[in-house]
Every structure is written in C-alpha cells, then in structure tokens.
Amino acid sequence: MEFSYEVKDSYAEVKADGRLNMVSAPKLREFVTDVIAGGSNRIVVNLENTAFMDSSGLGALIGCLKAARQAGGDLRIAAVQPQVKMVLQLTSMDKVLTAYGTAEEAFRND
Amino acid sequence: MTRFWTRLVVVLTVITGVNYIAWRWVASLNWDAWWIALPLVIAETYSLIDVMLFGMTVWRLKIRKAAPPPPADATVDVFITTYNEDLDMVMTTALAAQKIRHPHSTWILDDGARPELKALAEQHGLGYVTRSEDWTSNLPRHAKAGNLNNALMQTHGEFLLILDADQIPEPDILEKTLGYFNNRRVALVQTPQYFSNVPASDPLGSQAPLFYGPIQQGKDGWNAAFFCGSNAILRREALMQLGLVGYVKETEKSIRRALAASRSAIRQARKSADVEAPLVAQVLDEVEAATREAQQELEAGGALSEITYRVRRRVDAAVQTLVMADVSALQADLEEIAAMELAHVGESGVPVVADDAVRRMSARDWSPLGALESVQAVLDALSVERNDEAQPVMPLATISVTEDMATAMRMHAMGWESVYHHEILAYGLAPEDLKTMLTQRLRWAQGTIQVLLRENPLVQKGLKVGQRLMYFATMWTYLSGYAAVIYFAAPIIYLLLGILPVTSLSWDFFIRFIPFMVVNQILFAVAGRGIPTWRGQQYSLALFPTWIKACSTAARNVWFGRPLGFAVTPKARQSGGPSWSLIQPQIVVSVLLAVAAVVGIIRLASGLAEPLGTLVNVAWVIFDLVVMSILVRAVLYKGFEPEAEPAVQEPERNPDGV
Numbered sequence: 001m002e003f004s005y006e007v008k009d010s011y012a013e014v015k016a017d018g019r020l021n022m023v024s025a026p027k028l029r030e031f032v033t034d035v036i037a038g039g040s041n042r043i044v045v046n047l048e049n050t051a052f053m054d055s056s057g058l059g060a061l062i063g064c065l066k067a068a069r070q071a072g073g074d075l076r077i078a079a080v081q082p083q084v085k086m087v088l089q090l091t092s093m094d095k096v097l098t099a100y101g102t103a104e105e106a107f108r109n110d
Numbered sequence: 111m112t113r114f115w116t117r118l119v120v121v122l123t124v125i126t127g128v129n130y131i132a133w134r135w136v137a138s139l140n141w142d143a144w145w146i147a148l149p150l151v152i153a154e155t156y157s158l159i160d161v162m163l164f165g166m167t168v169w170r171l172k173i174r175k176a177a178p179p180p181p182a183d184a185t186v187d188v189f190i191t192t193y194n195e196d197l198d199m200v201m202t203t204a205l206a207a208q209k210i211r212h213p214h215s216t217w218i219l220d221d222g223a224r225p226e227l228k229a230l231a232e233q234h235g236l237g238y239v240t241r242s243e244d245w246t247s248n249l250p251r252h253a254k255a256g257n258l259n260n261a262l263m264q265t266h267g268e269f270l271l272i273l274d275a276d277q278i279p280e281p282d283i284l285e286k287t288l289g290y291f292n293n294r295r296v297a298l299v300q301t302p303q304y305f306s307n308v309p310a311s312d313p314l315g316s317q318a319p320l321f322y323g324p325i326q327q328g329k330d331g332w333n334a335a336f337f338c339g340s341n342a343i344l345r346r347e348a349l350m351q352l353g354l355v356g357y358v359k360e361t362e363k364s365i366r367r368a369l370a371a372s373r374s375a376i377r378q379a380r381k382s383a384d385v386e387a388p389l390v391a392q393v394l395d396e397v398e399a400a401t402r403e404a405q406q407e408l409e410a411g412g413a414l415s416e417i418t419y420r421v422r423r424r425v426d427a428a429v430q431t432l433v434m435a436d437v438s439a440l441q442a443d444l445e446e447i448a449a450m451e452l453a454h455v456g457e458s459g460v461p462v463v464a465d466d467a468v469r470r471m472s473a474r475d476w477s478p479l480g481a482l483e484s485v486q487a488v489l490d491a492l493s494v495e496r497n498d499e500a501q502p503v504m505p506l507a508t509i510s511v512t513e514d515m516a517t518a519m520r521m522h523a524m525g526w527e528s529v530y531h532h533e534i535l536a537y538g539l540a541p542e543d544l545k546t547m548l549t550q551r552l553r554w555a556q557g558t559i560q561v562l563l564r565e566n567p568l569v570q571k572g573l574k575v576g577q578r579l580m581y582f583a584t585m586w587t588y589l590s591g592y593a594a595v596i597y598f599a600a601p602i603i604y605l606l607l608g609i610l611p612v613t614s615l616s617w618d619f620f621i622r623f624i625p626f627m628v629v630n631q632i633l634f635a636v637a638g639r640g641i642p643t644w645r646g647q648q649y650s651l652a653l654f655p656t657w658i659k660a661c662s663t664a665a666r667n668v669w670f671g672r673p674l675g676f677a678v679t680p681k682a683r684q685s686g687g688p689s690w691s692l693i694q695p696q697i698v699v700s701v702l703l704a705v706a707a708v709v710g711i712i713r714l715a716s717g718l719a720e721p722l723g724t725l726v727n728v729a730w731v732i733f734d735l736v737v738m739s740i741l742v743r744a745v746l747y748k749g750f751e752p753e754a755e756p757a758v759q760e761p762e763r764n765p766d767g768v
Contacts, residue, residue, distance in 0.1 A: 055436035
C-alpha cells in the first residue's frame with residue numbers, strides 16, 4: 001500500500017494505492033491525520049487505485065472522516081472501484097460517504 | 111512340459127550366472143584399471159539381475175483358457191481417446207467400436223474438442239465427451255489420464271474398454287474378455303497391442319512379441335499383468351475405489367502439510383511490525399489454537415471433513431469478532447461526528463451496519479485475515495475440496511506420463527487381480543519413422559522411471575513380493591542405457607590402450623562366461639517359443655541414449671519439479687528425408703568401435719597386444735556393430751507399404767462412404 005498527497009486549490013488529495021486492509025488501514029489513518037495537522041481540513045481520498053477494502057479499511061476511512069470534521073473540515077471519497085463500492089453499499093456507508101466520480105468533483109460545489 | 115524346460119533353463123541360468131558374476135567380483139577384477147574394471151562388473155551384475163528377473167517372470171508363465179461367457183447384463187462403455195489424431199483414423203476406430211457385438215455405448219473422448227469430430231460423432235450416433243468446465247486453465251490437465259478421468263464422471267458403464275484412436279477393435283473383443291470379470295476380484299483385462307502397419311522385418315522394433323507374450327503371461331502368473339493404456343477392459347468400481355482412496359490420501363497429505371506450515375506462518379504474522387492491534391493478535395491466537403487442536407484431532411484419527419470444518423468455524427468466528435470490532439469502532443466514530451453537529455450525517459441520522467453485512471465482510475474473500483497472506487494460505491489448504499485439481503476424485507493415477515502402469519500397480523496394491531488375455535483383438539498403427547518412434551519410447555521410459563521414483567514398487571504396501579519384483583523388473587530394464595555405455599567402452603579401451611578390466615582372459619574366464627552366455631540365449635529361445643526376440647534385444651542396447659535421457663529427465667522432474675519435455679506421440683509419419691542426426695551418439699560410438707577394432711588388429715600385428723584378448727574384444731565389437739546396424743535400416747525406413755496381398759483383409763468400415 002502506498003500513500004501520497006497533493007495540496008490543491010481548495011482541498012488536499014490523498015491517494016491510497018493498493019489494498020486497504022487490516023495491515024494498511026492504521027497507516028491511512030496516520031497519514032491523513034498528518035495531512036490534517038499540516039493544515040488541510042478538506043480531504044479527498046482518491047480510491048482510483050484501491051482495488052480492495054476490508055472492514056478495517058472502512059473503519060479507517062470513517063476514522064479519517066471524524067478527524068477531518070473535528071478539524072472543522074470534511075473528508076470525501078472519489079473514483080471508487082467495484083469491490084469498494086460493494087462494501088460501502090453493503091454497510092450503508094454510502095449514505096455517509098458519497099462517492100464522487102473524480103477528486104475534482106468532490107468539493108466543486110462547496 | 112514346456113514349463114518344466116523353461117524352469118530348468120531358468121535354474122541353469124541363475125546357477126551359471128551367479129557362478130560367473132561371483133567369480134568376477136571375487137577373483138577377476140583388475141584393480142590397476144579399477145576405473146573400467148569396477149563399472150564393467152557393476153554393469154554385468156546389472157545384466158545378471160535383469161536376466162534373473164526375466165527368469166522369475168517366465169517361471170510362472172500362465173497360459174489361460176478361454177474366458178467363461180460374459181454376464182449378459184454387464185454394461186460397458188467403450189472409450190476412444192484422442193487429442194489431435196486424424197479424424198478419419200478416429201472415426202474408423204469409433205465405427206469399428208460401434209460394431210462390437212456385446213451391448214455397449216461407444217464414446218469419443220476428444221481432448222482436442224474439435225467441432226468437426228463432434229459433428230461426425232453425432233451423425234453416427236456415437237457418444238462424444240470433452241473436458242467439463244471444472245477443468246479451468248489454471249488446473250493441471252493430466253493429459254490422457256485427465257481425459258479418461260473426466261469421461262469417467264460423465265458415463266456410468268460397469269466396465270470400460272479403453273482404445274487409443276488408432277486401435278481398431280474386433281467385434282468379439284468384449285465377448286472374449288468380459289467373462290474374466292465373473293471373478294469379482296478382477297479389475298483389469300489387458301490384451302496385446304499389435305500393429306498392422308509393420309512389415310515382417312519390423313525395422314523400428316514396433317511389435318513387442320516378447321512383452322505381449324512371455325513377459326505379460328509371466329507377470330499374469332504372479333497376478334501382476336499390468337495395464338498398457340489401450341486394448342484393455344477395466345472395472346469401474348475398482349477405478350473409483352482407487353480414486354476415492356487417492357482423494358483421501360492426498361487430502362490428508364495436504365492438510366498435514368498445511369498444519370506443519372501453520373506454526374511458522376503464524377509466527378511470521380506475529381513478528382511483522384504491521385500487526386500491532388490487540389484484536390489481530392487475538393485472532394492469530396485463535397488461529398493457532400484451532401490448528402493445534404486440528405493437529406491433535408488428526409493424530410487421534412478424526413475425520414478430515416470434521417476437523418477442517420471445525421477449524422474453519424472457529425477461525426470464522428474469530429474473524430467475525432474482528433470485523434464486529436471494526437464496525438463498532440466505526441459506529442462510535444459516526445456517533446461522535448453526529449454529536450459534533452458540524453454537518454449532517456446521511457439523510458436519516460447515523461446508519462447502522464446490519465448483521466449480514468458483518469457476516470459478508472467476514473467471508474473468506476473480504477476477510478481482514480486476507481491481509482496476512484501466509485496465514486490465509488494455511489487456512490485455505492485446510493480443506494477437503496482439493497482445489498488444486500479439476501475433480502477431487504482422480505481414478506486414473508496422475509503421477510506419471512504413463513498413467514497405465516501406475517494405475518495398475520495401485521489396483522494390485524489394493525488387492526485387485528488382473529488378467530492378461532493373449533489374443534490379438536485390436537489392430538493399431540505403429541510409428542512409421544524413427545523420430546516418432548524415439549519420442550514414443552522416450553515417453554514410455556520416462557513414465558516408467560517416474561513411477562519408480564514416485565511410488566517404488568519395492569516399498570508399496572499391499573503388494574506381494576512377487577508383484578513388487580514384477581513391476582520392478584520392468585523398471586529395471588529401463589536402466590540399461592548406463593550398462594550399454596560401459597559395454598561399449600570396455601572393448602574400445604582394451605583395443606586402443608591394451609587395458610583389460612579382468613586380470614587375465616584365461617580358462618577361468620571362459621569356463622564361467624561361456625556357459626552363462628549360452629544358457630542365457632537358450633532361456634530366451636525356450637521362453638519365447640520361437641517368437642522373434644532379436645529385434646527387441648537390438649533396440650534395448652541400441653537406444654541407450656534414449657534410456658539415459660529418460661532416466662535423467664524423469665529424475666529431474668520428480669526430484670526438482672522440472673518439466674519432462676513431454677510430447678504426444680504423433681500417429682502420422684513425420685515428413686523429411688533420412689534424419690541421421692537422431693542417432694548421432696550411436697554413430698559416434700560405432701565409429702569409435704570400428705576404429706578401435708582396426709587399431710587393435712594393428713597392435714596385435716606389431717606385437718603390442720595378445721591374440722586372445724584382441725580376438726575376444728574384436729568379436730565383441732562386431733557384435734555391438736551388428737546390434738547397432740538396425741538403426742541404419744531404421745533411419746532409411748520410408749514407412750509402411752502394404753504388400754500386394756495383405757495377410758488380413760481390411761473389412762469395410764465406412765458404410766456412408768464419407
């Protein structure tokens with residue numbers, strides 16, 4: 001699993017490439033916390049290259065959402081792959097996290 | 111009466127042979143030239159053992175009376191196995207099979223899945239079988255054994271007649287053989303493989319009259335006549351039993367292997383710095399406890415399905431706990447977010463993750479445990495589904511490219527009996543060029559050595575001593591390539607360098623050697639009852655490079671998992687002119703032998719060598735060259751041309767005139 005981020009005009013884009021599972025989930029949480037601490041509270045997690053997510057990965061994503069909200073911002077997700085989409089629907093988390101088509105779209109209207 | 115004479119000659123062969131070889135070891139070795147003396151005496155000992163095993167085979171030579179009439183209600187499936195053979199050939203065989211008189215169903219087992227063949231089969235009302243969808247591309251196909259195993263699952267006859275695509279059966283093949291199965295212990299009836307496209311001189315040594323004769327009849331006497339892949343009838347029940355026993359054995363083996371690997375997999379997972387969460391550690395504890403318990407149950411003789419089921423249940427429960435923990439943490443986060451009232455959470459408050467979602471997230475494919483690959487691999491292997499094979503039950507053995515011998519040996523080990531019926535009931539096509547013939551011989555030899563290395567008959571439980579030695583005898587003959595090299599080297603070394611592997615060529619030598627040699631030849635003559643065995647003797651020596659290649663490739667395959675370089679024997683003649691390159695090693699050896707003979711005679715003339723030694727070794731060279739001369743005829747052989755008046759009239763087999 002590889003993480004990277006890029007600060008855009010109105011948000012920071014975090015890319016999570018690989019499998020978001022029990023082993024990599026804590027790292028995502030850490031990574032996003034650092035990005036928030038760095039001053040960005042509007043986060044888009046780009047899941048374009050995240051082929052798989054398990055319950056730990058989902059937990060980490062919600063944990064990151066909480067951290068962003070606590071910092072007065074928001075966390076959104078984009079470019080969701082089929083398996084991840086299934087997990088989100090199955091757990092009703094798609095009601096919490098709207099999956100945007102691309103990272104640019106996520107904060108376009110806010 | 112013949113039996114008495116055969117046994118007498120066997121006894122004489124053993125006496126004279128042991129007398130000669132014992133003297134060779136004890137009193138004749140030229141230790142100054144140990145580097146040739148020792149290999150030679152080992153090669154001679156090898157040959158003595160070979161002859162003794164042959165003697166043992168013919169000791170119990172069994173000449174059977176006709177089989178009793180078959181049970182009228184016996185159901186039979188006739189299988190014609192094909193991969194890429196000419197469609198005309200397959201259909202000729204299939205239509206002949208259709209005309210077999212005993213009621214039966216005829217099936218074409220087309221491993222090439224050719225639509226044209228399917229259409230032909232349908233047109234003639236023949237069964238047509240291809241691999242089921244279970245045989246996905248990532249699973250081993252097991253060539254002909256796989257083809258037959260697949261067909262066994264799609265048909266249901268009590269007995270199976272197996273025919274290669276070129277083996278045209280006689281209409282009475284079942285009437286003459288099924289009756290043997292009235293004995294409920296009989297699992298196999300093998301009939302000879304005879305080739306109709308071979309001239310009387312048999313330049314490629316295609317007919318095997320010694321094997322489909324005294325050797326199989328002798329093995330039959332020891333209840334060890336074995337399956338040769340075609341022209342044989344098998345009892346389905348025996349095959350299925352074999353498949354089930356094999357399934358249980360393989361499953362237990364893979365479960366044991368998985369359990370043995372589990373400890374280090376768990377240790378590795380614990381060590382990996384990534385896993386710090388206490389919950390993960392708990393799951394690993396649970397997995398460890400479950401595998402330890404499984405190990406204990408296995409030792410106590412518990413049922414494999416229950417053991418693996420319990421492991422799975424226990425691990426599933428632990429995984430579900432893990433997922434539940436993730437979900438409740440997530441739920442708590444959501445509630446905190448809602449409490450912050452910084453933004454709305456969803457449309458209708460905090461969503462709740464349903465129980466079946468938790469169950470789904472805990473399933474094998476989405477399980478968090480998947481992140482620990484080594485542990486997941488162990489758990490996957492703790493199953494009874496045999497996911498590494500297309501079908502859990504594989505009745506025909508798949509440990510060798512010659513599935514036939516391996517299958518027969520396993521049947522015998524389980525107490526089944528076999529019959530060799532000595533009457534030609536099918537006519538096949540032999541290779542018509544040296545290259546194809548060499549490919550075929552290589553394949554047989556490789557397969558036999560694979561069986562020797564994977565399931566050595568000498569240590570197989572369930573086989574009687576005689577049966578063990580009968581199987582071993584066949585394997586032993588394939589080691590002859592190494593002995594041949596020494597037999598070629600010894601006269602060359604003497605004639606060129608004057609080094610004799612024996613201390614002296616004296617009266618002591620001849621009085622022991624000559625009786626053995628003479629009795630040995632008499633044994634073949636008596637046991638063979640006038641059948642031509644010379645061609646076979648020639649090829650067993652002349653094809654030494656093939657035998658050596660077979661041994662080395664099979665050993666590399668079994669011990670190091672390297673591919674055999676396996677090829678299906680083409681039934682059609684390979685085109686092109688004479689291919690001398692195929693026998694390059696033999697040409698080199700022959701030239702060396704001839705040069706050595708000339709040099710030896712020159713050395714004799716100039717007083718450097720003694721007359722007796724030179725005479726014996728030149729005679730030896732001439733013998734070797736005569737043996738090897740068959741290869742010249744083989745290379746120049748242009749394929750079979752039927753004589754003006756064929757001995758057997760080919761019956762009309764194509765009623766539609768297609």
